[in-house]
Amino acid sequence: MMRRLLPIFLLILSTKTWARITFEDGAYPELATSSRGLAMGNAYICKVDDASSVYYNPAGLGTVRFPHLHLSNLHLETNRGWLRMGGGGPLTAASTNFMKGFSLDGTRTLLLNNLGTLSHSRFHFLPNFTARYISMGYLYSKQTRATISTEPGALFEYADRTDHGPFLGLNISLFGGVLKFGASATYLFRSEAINEADANTTIKLQSSDYDKGTMLLVTSGFKLTMPVAPLPIIAIKMNNATSQDFSASGTNTKPTKIKQSIDVGFSITPQIGKGVRLHLETNFKDATFAHSELSTARRWGAGMELDVARTFFFRLGYGDGFGSLGLGVKSKKLEFDLTTYAVDTTSSQYRGKEDRRFVLSLSSGF
Numbered sequence: 001m002m003r004r005l006l007p008i009f010l011l012i013l014s015t016k017t018w019a020r021i022t023f024e025d026g027a028y029p030e031l032a033t034s035s036r037g038l039a040m041g042n043a044y045i046c047k048v049d050d051a052s053s054v055y056y057n058p059a060g061l062g063t064v065r066f067p068h069l070h071l072s073n074l075h076l077e078t079n080r081g082w083l084r085m086g087g088g089g090p091l092t093a094a095s096t097n098f099m100k101g102f103s104l105d106g107t108r109t110l111l112l113n114n115l116g117t118l119s120h121s122r123f124h125f126l127p128n129f130t131a132r133y134i135s136m137g138y139l140y141s142k143q144t145r146a147t148i149s150t151e152p153g154a155l156f157e158y159a160d161r162t163d164h165g166p167f168l169g170l171n172i173s174l175f176g177g178v179l180k181f182g183a184s185a186t187y188l189f190r191s192e193a194i195n196e197a198d199a200n201t202t203i204k205l206q207s208s209d210y211d212k213g214t215m216l217l218v219t220s221g222f223k224l225t226m227p228v229a230p231l232p233i234i235a236i237k238m239n240n241a242t243s244q245d246f247s248a249s250g251t252n253t254k255p256t257k258i259k260q261s262i263d264v265g266f267s268i269t270p271q272i273g274k275g276v277r278l279h280l281e282t283n284f285k286d287a288t289f290a291h292s293e294l295s296t297a298r299r300w301g302a303g304m305e306l307d308v309a310r311t312f313f314f315r316l317g318y319g320d321g322f323g324s325l326g327l328g329v330k331s332k333k334l335e336f337d338l339t340t341y342a343v344d345t346t347s348s349q350y351r352g353k354e355d356r357r358f359v360l361s362l363s364s365g366f
Contacts (some may be wrong), residue, residue, distance in 0.1 A: 021157040022194055024343055026291030026322050029239045029261060030055040031163055031217070032124050032139055035075060035337040035361035039326025040303025041317025042183065042341070043283035046233040046267035047305065050335075051130040051137070053129045054169040057221035057237040058182025061171035065310075066332055067131030070113075070365035079120035079357045081147075084108040104145065105203050107146045108156050112199060116150040118345060118355055125131075131215055135169040141188060148199050156199040175191060180223040181242070190246065190255045213254035215245030221254040230270035237263045259290040279305040297321065298344060313337075320344045322354055335363040 028042060034052035038042030045057040051073065053060035075150050078086075078101075086101040093165040100106030107119050121144050128137025169184035191210045220241040226232045240260045248254035267281035282302040286294065303324070305316030313328035322342035329336045339359040347353030 008185075010316060021159050023143065023145070023159060024320075025163060025258070026261075026286055026294045028203075029258075029263075029285075032074065032126050033077075033122075033186070035304075035339045035359045036328060038341045039315035039317055039337070039339040040281065040305060041283075041301035041319030041323050041324050042285075043265065043281045043303045043317060043319065045221070045237045045263055045265040045268075045283055046235040046281050047279050051126060051135050051184065051318075053171075053221075054128075054135050054167055054184040054186075054217060056174045057223065057235055058169045058184040058219060059180040059221035059223040059235065059260045061130070061133055061169055061172060061182050062173040062177060062180040062223070064130060064132045064135075067129075068365055069129045070335075070363045071127045072365065073126040073137075073363040075122070075124045075126070075359065075361045075363075077120075077122040077357055079118065079355055081114070081117040081355075082119045082121055083265045083358070085114050085119060094159060104144065104158060104160060104205065105113070105144070106115060107144070107158075108148075108197075108199065108203055109154065111146060111148040111209060113286075115148055115150070115154070115225060118147045120144065120145045120357065129238065133171045133173070135184070136167065138164070138166050140164045153353065154199060155194050155196040156203065159192070160195045160205070160210075161190070163190050165189050165265055176227075178225055178227055180225070181221070183220045186217045186219075188215050190214075192255050199234035203256060205214065208252065210252060211255040212249035212252040214249060215246045215258075216242070217244065217258065218242045230268045233265075233267045233269075235265040235267075237265075241261070251307070260288075261286040261290040262288050265289060275309040277307040279307065321352075321358075326359075328344060333364060333366065335361070337361045 032055050048056040048060035049063040066157045066366040082101055086098040100110055124141035126139055141163040143161045148154050148156050167186040171178045171182040191212045193210045218241045221237040224234045240258045242258045245257045263285050264287050265283040269279045271279055272278050285299040298320055301319035306314040315326035317324035321344050324341035326339035341357055343355045344352045344357045
């Protein structure tokens with residue numbers, strides 16, 4: 001019996017499409033990442049004090065300094081591979097290649113001339129009204145990753161995800177702000193396709209090719225700020241706090257459930273001069289090891305932010321095994337940040353293979 005079944009089993013294995021490329025949800029669980037946080041090794045759950053609190057730690061809404069309505073909260077992110085493909089080659093081809101990089105099939109054609117390159121792009125738009133204790137707005141996020149290996153006959157591997165939906169975050173502060181509790185809820189619509197295809201055939205995904213679903217994603221957080229210099233903070237954040245799963249949309253398969261995980265952090269913020277502060281923070285991602293594929297070393301992140309007059313910022317970090325760096329300028333009406341950070345593209349190794357990324361974020365409003 002086993003001898004008869006073995007050839008059939010081997011045939012199934014040889015014909016089934018196995019996708020290897022995916023997203024880094026274990027190390028980067030936030031629906032909307034912060035350029036500021038990424039520059040600090042994504043160690044940000046203690047410091048966060050802006051609209052990013054909704055996804056990094058809603059307890060951070062208790063330290064928002066000024067209310068603002070930001071209608072153009074933009075995050076643009078690409079990696080070294082995407083820039084090489086889009087800007088490489090003759091100058092006359094650069095503009096065409098650049099535009100191709102924004103479509104899945106255009107990326108496929110560029111990768112055919114750049115085998116072994118990993119292409120990554122991320123864009124999110126987060127218009128919001130945020131004040132102390134509350135934030136509300138709408139999230140739109142688009143991520144695309146793709147590659148074609150150098151092996152003969154290699155397939156086009158891709159991962160394409162769109163998230164969007166309204167969100168609301170609330171905070172309660174007790175004992176003069178020593179204890180802060182917060183929670184946010186996003187009515188999330190997710191559409192994603194993670195698969196492989198013939199590298200030499202035009203790809204045009206239909207609605208039925210995507211996994212689609214909706215859910216109420218709740219993020220909860222806690223901060224204990226010790227009322228002594230240099231303001232030590234202990235923070236805890238829970239992703240998918242209510243452990244909800246997606247409801248399928250129509251006949252489409254529902255997306256993979258977002259795992260419930262807990263991040264913990266510790267920070268200090270000494271005053272080192274008149275109007276100058278130095279923030280130091282370390283985080284441990286997924287302390288409950290829900291993402292068992294990640295090595296323990298990859299869960300650590302650490303960073304620093306030098307704050308000059310709450311206007312100019314210099315940031316350094318170390319997360320996922322690689323260094324990060326960022327510069328920022330901030331006023332009541334405008335925030336501008338430039339960041340570079342890196343991700344380990346292996347699943348369980350530490351400092352396996354670097355994917356260097358570059359981020360520009362701009363937020364303006366009233």
